Amino acid sequence: MAGGRGRRRRAVQPSLAAEFVAATGALLCVVAADGRILLANPALQRFTGRPAEELVGALFWQVWVAPEHAELARDAVARSIATGQAHPQEADWLTGDGGRRRVAMHNDVLLDCAGRPYAVACVGIDVTDQRQHEARLHQRAETDRLTGIPHRGALFDALRRHLDGGTGQGCALAFCDLDGFKVVNDEHGHGAGDWLLRAVATRLSGLLGPGELVARFGGDEFVLLVPRPDPDRVAALAALASAAVAEPFASPCGPLAVGVSVGVAVGRPGELADELVARADRAMYGAKTHRRRRLRGE
Incomplete structure (x- = not known):
């Protein structure tokens, strides 16, 4: 049965997971309950123009969040930790050169071994070009x-x-x-x-x-x-x-x-x-x- 086959599958090897995180063009990060960055993959490092050693430990809303949205971003993480639920979002992120890109985010709450929320994991996709294309189509229509x-x-x-x-x-x-x-x-x-x-x-x-x-x-x-x-x-x-x-x-x-x-x-x-x-x-x-x-x- 499908369930049996699922139980016999091997867990993803740590090295394979690390290779994926390093190779993907998606902007991957893990943010702790206090807003400090625990993980930032190479794509996010390139996006922000900062190496991993500068990103890890920094407050995420001081790195890529637009200033006018900083309080909302902090509140979203706090609510996710408090409720154990995170929701998809879309917002402008700041690039390393001061530009803005529209990013669609899929967010998940990470739980410790006791089942308590301790961080939020985010997969960000740059949808700037797509949104601009949609806006042009809408304007043309x-x-x-x-x-x-x-x-x-x-x-x-x-x-x-x-x-x-x-x-x-x-x-x-x-x-x-x-x-x-x-x-x-x-x-x-x-x-x-x-x-x-x-x-x-x-x-x-x-x-x-x-x-x-x-x-x-x-x-x-x-x-x-x-x-x-x-x-x-x-x-x-x-x-x-x-x-x-x-x-x-x-x-x-x-x-x-x-x-x-x-x-x-x-x-x-x-x-x-x-x-x-x-x-x-x-x-x-x-x-x-x-x-x-x-x-x-x-």
Whole structure:
């Protein structure tokens, strides 16, 4: 039976275990209950830029833990020793040259012959490149291909977070629709129109404050999001957008001029994203109608 075969297996030879610890590229360490390093394999020595004799006996949070996370790291070891359980974690580790790498950790509590926890063993894997690749894929998935800013789906994801009835704090929108964009397409071609959309996206992006977002809603429509229900800020942002777009664009085919109609709306937690966008859209059409009437002298 499988159980019998398992009992007849030989224990791993100490020399084989030592060879594995020395050869693996994983960052292996054992940390005592007081936080002092008991073991650091060659991969970890290379990572920290310190030989084993400098690492053993040092406090681990003074070697590779980012300063802002030192207290959390100390607490995690203390809880592991107290409970006999350690959990997987992921954090930034400091390299010997002062850089930061993202490390995924598998942690286990070591027990003495009496069954008492005395140390935590960690297998760390550098996942920096993997996480950066995932972040690029995520950004690409949420980015409008033409303009390089978030697309409509990303906007609605943000709206749902801000308008969530339990955790959201509300937000405000400025819905922007270009005036005269069709004329640019008709006179200069779609290539010029695409260039103009990218240029508008760049100008609008330059207006954003912390946490604010601009997304291409579709066609020649853009939406600016303020991550709080602040009517003064969204009104100021709408004015800035109008002034920015009104400045002529120096394109490869000559100066291009368009205007923009902007409608604003403020949303509170619990409101549906579609409803908030619809209110901002209606306000934009009201502004566009008023603009046309003014140009006609009505």
